[in-house]
Amino acid sequence: MADRTGIFAGDDPFEIARAWLAEATRTEPNDPSAMALATVDETGMPDARMVLLKEIEPDTGKGGGFVFYTNYESAKGRQxxxxxxxxxVMHWKSLRRQIRARGLVERVEDEKADAYFSSRPLQSRLGAWASRQSQPLESRATLLAEVARVTAEQGLNPPRPPFWGGYRIIPLQVEFWADGAFRLHDRFQWRREAPGAPWEVMRLNP
Known part of the structure; x- marks a missing residue:
């Protein structure tokens, strides 16, 4: 598309997303990798929460993906x-830009999840063991007691819990949005029929 230049230029949406995230990392004061994740439950009721994007994987023929980590038994995990x-959606107020995407989700490989878990601070690893995420909690004291228990049980180098790991969102649609004068924003949507299929790119009305 002739007018898809500047920050929208390129043939790979994952490369564009990585470039935008890298720029946001330099300008956004808090959590530039934060994204609002939307899912639905078994009744079709929507749900949303903030998570941290940990990696934008390249499309190597299988679809590429946006990776985050969580408790598989949490509400989002069950959904x-x-x-x-x-x-x-990722929104960076400092850049006045956002990325929206939706698609299919799969678990990341165990080896990949193990490597990421081992890179986390010890307190975060112990917290992953202690928290029954999304389940009712009697009190904060109860949670701290559970942290103490798992610390004694797991030691100072805890392995990844079997109920914790990564998810890969393989997008079928990705939209790049940038603020424009007089609310005439620039929007480009990338769309494909299946992971690994060719992308179709179109400009959208603001």
Missing amino acids: IEATHKAAF
């Missing part, structure tokens, strides 16, 4: 396991 679909 993802039921539908294997999700959407997200």
Whole structure:
């Protein structure tokens, strides 16, 4: 498309997303990798929460993906396991830009999840063991007692819990949005029929 230049230029949406994230990392004061993740439960009721994007994988023929980590038994984990679909939006106020995407979801490989888990601070690893994410909690004291218990049980180099790991969102649609004068924003949507299929790119009305 002739007018898809500047920050929208390129033939790979994952490369564009990485470039935008890198720029946001230099300008956004807090959590530039934060994204609002949307899922639905078994009744079709939508749900949303903030998570941290940990990696934008290249498309090597299998579809590429946006990776985050969580407790598989959390509300979002249960919803993802039921539908294997999700959407997200990343918004950077400092850049006046956002990325929206939706697509299919799969678990990342165990080796990849193990490597990421081992890179986390010890307190975060112990917290992953202690928290029954999304389940009722009697008190904060109860949670801290559970942290103490798992610390004694797991030691100072805890392995990844079997109920914790990564998810890969393989997008079928990706939209890049940038603020424009007089609310005439620039929007480009990338769309494909299946992971690994060719992309179709179109400009959208603001």
